Amino acid sequence: MKDHGKEFFMSYFSQSSGKNYVYFFFAFCIVILIGFDIAFTLQSPSTVTAIPVSQLKSDGVPDEYRTKVAMIRSDDSVVENPAALDVELSLEQINDMVFKVLDLSGDLKPLLFEGANVVIKPNVVEPANLGNGVNTDPRVIEGLIRWMAQNGPDRLNYIVAEGGGGWLSPRMRNTKYNSGGAPVADGYQQAGYYQMQDRLAADHIHVEIVDADFGSYENPLQGIRLAPVPDWIDFPEYSEYWIHEAILDADVLINVPVMKMHTPQITVCLKNYIGIAAGAKYGTYKGVGGPDPGDPKLHRDWPDHNSVELEIIDLASIAPSDYCLVDAIVCKERGKTATHPAVRRNMVLAGTDMVAIDAVCARLMGLNPDDVAHLVNAAREGLGTMNPDQIEIASEHSIDDSMYYFERTQAGSQGNRGHFGMTNRVWLLNSAAGDNLDTAYLGIPDADAIGTPNQGGWTEPIYFSDEYIDFEAYYGPSNSNVFYAFCWVDVPEEQDAELWITHDESCAVWLGGEQIYYQALRYRSPALPSASAGKIHLPQGRHPLLVKLVDTTGNATFVMNICRILPTQLPAGKATYTNLRTTTNYARYKGTRVMGLKFEQDASAGVTSWESF
Incomplete structure (x- = not known):
């Protein structure tokens, strides 16, 4: 069988024009380039900086400032x-x-x-x-x-x-x-x-x-x-x-x-x-x-x-x-x-x-x-x-x-930079050895997990310098790990919203103990979202938010925002396009964070909303 296969292979190329050699050569080169690109993507260092909030040099203007x-x-x-x-x-x-x-x-x-x-x-x-x-x-x-x-x-x-x-x-x-x-x-x-x-x-x-x-x-x-x-x-x-x-x-x-x-x-x-x-x-x-x-x-x-x-x-x-x-x-x-x-x-x-x-x-x-x-x-x-x-x-x-x-x-x-908005940039982080999105690694069900700074493996609050919450920026390259990010979400009033999220490997999200997102996937290069991943319900009050990400490639990144749902009709004189029943018109204004929604690290922190103006 081996000799027959070899004869067929040699016969095919000897009877064909030189174009086949060219096609074969270019196909081989493309495969090699794709391999190099994937390897570079998976091994390239993070461009995001992640440092403890306690190490930031600035913390805004004084409280008494007006x-x-x-x-x-x-x-x-x-x-x-x-x-x-x-x-x-x-x-x-x-x-x-x-x-x-x-x-x-x-x-x-x-x-x-x-x-x-x-x-x-x-x-x-x-x-x-x-x-x-x-x-x-x-x-x-x-x-x-x-x-x-x-x-x-x-x-x-x-x-x-x-x-x-x-x-x-x-x-x-x-x-x-x-x-x-x-x-x-x-x-x-x-x-x-x-x-x-x-x-x-x-x-x-x-x-x-x-x-x-x-x-x-x-x-x-x-x-x-x-x-x-x-x-x-x-x-x-x-x-x-x-x-x-x-x-x-x-x-x-x-x-x-x-x-x-x-x-x-x-x-x-x-x-x-x-x-x-x-x-x-x-x-x-x-x-x-x-x-x-x-x-x-x-x-x-x-x-x-x-x-x-x-x-x-x-x-x-x-x-x-x-x-x-x-x-x-x-x-x-x-x-x-x-x-x-x-x-x-x-x-x-x-x-x-x-x-x-x-x-x-x-x-x-x-x-x-x-x-x-x-x-x-x-x-x-x-x-x-x-x-x-x-x-x-x-x-x-x-x-x-x-x-x-x-x-x-x-x-x-331009990479959806002007269309997406902003990820919450301060999180408590945790990690465990593992590679299964469905396994709870924190000793309790993921739905019940509450991050406490410097306890139970949780870090102090970590600040990320970009929209990409890249665990590698803090932990360094690693494989076969599961990463967690935690914060509190303060919702001014009960409402439905859109979850905008992308990630490079399998990911799940819980809000207030309820799983609001789950997707198992192989590695893909992360990008800023351009559309909603689905509708979620936001009860009024302060709720724990947990993001879980599986890392099998040496990269672990997610991007996330919680955005308003616009009405089907905007008030007359308040927009160039007021009829938002069409997908095209809705897309013109979508993607802005829910007004008054705050991401916090303290379960009892006070909140001031721009709705008051």
Whole structure:
């Protein structure tokens, strides 16, 4: 039989064309490459950091801290010429709204002093016309400067500085910096900033406009300096960043973003900091790197690694905002570029705390602020607060009354980073030798397991630096182990919800002693979820949550969130698409954590919900 088989094999190849050898060779190579890929995936080290909470350097702002967020809408009674939220506004109306919100805030004037360099950081990300919503409206900037000229001390120096990530000045067309593929255009000019400059100059108010991507067009690197990340930041992506000296040397830094959706969920005050990284070193698109050997680039390994979240925290800590003014006149949903849909909201917000303002903006966009990773991380690092008990809302209207459901970034875009939300990042961990999802390894039924710090094999609370709860990041590589993660879940009111979960091997989940998820599977590379794994019921109150994961490959990772179920019909005027009976429309807004739901480590910890605003 062996000889017959050999003769057949040799006969087949001798009688066939050379194509068979080529096909056989390529098939063999593909098998080898797949094998290498699987081996690399299973053996590659974790990019997630897991450390005890007790070792974190920062724990947020003090309990006694308080701040205020002021909001003015175009239909407020204090506005001189009130208008509906969906109608186009004049220059005069916008200037009046800015004056009113700065008066209502009351926190800007004390920051100003005679001769101060006041640096204003807008968001001018793409060459787009006024009213598109992708860039900060220059009329908002104009209202801010006129207010300071009228109410502030003498001899203020006004500088508008932005390192746009989507345009390269025509003056740099024939230079080595024209290498990243960004369109050659003057974003300031197309957005109307020079016209604003001329209007102010006509009233004897001088404003300097700086392209912060370069020290100057004649000497691009002069005036670009390396600035270190403060040593109290727990997870710096880089230890230092190249930034224009105008921003670093500002006496008063005023952050003026436009409110938009993006893959880090929202881009408002905090995300606006990506624009201070100098394009002369990082490339105009920031993520491609500069033209010289050794130049760094932002967003490394994104979206597999949460580099953008960490860079936002790094940059915001280097040059924190003294004051923030948010342009929510024309916003963007589904994404942050000029091609994404515009949403007119006719609002402006102001205050000194960039984290608090972003939390309010997240709520205004229909999101749960607790579900925005860079916002939660910034609050933990002490860059501001997102605790509603510490935030006074100064407005004629409540935040809920002003809320509008913004369409989220689409599933599948950039690893679902903007579509998923946020995993709880603090867990008690436990482990046991074993490989069976159905076997209880803790000495009691899994449904009855309660984690207690430093008892019964449970760790103290462990913080994970990314959405991926990777047991290997804490325990190291291992095979034939079963891992457990435990926390408490506080549910504000009884309701149904969606369980969003992915994992790389067999996994089960219990909530309040009831098994709500079970799936046995062979290894698969984990990814952020793009849809619900099923409906679950949430009783009101505080309940134990246990996740169990089997490890047979040296990797053990899960990602999980508990998300709201949206009604089939949203209120009129509260969303672009209000009929959510279709799968397509429902998918536009799905995936946000249940409002008021909290993951806790203490069975008796207090909870404050954003539902109260």
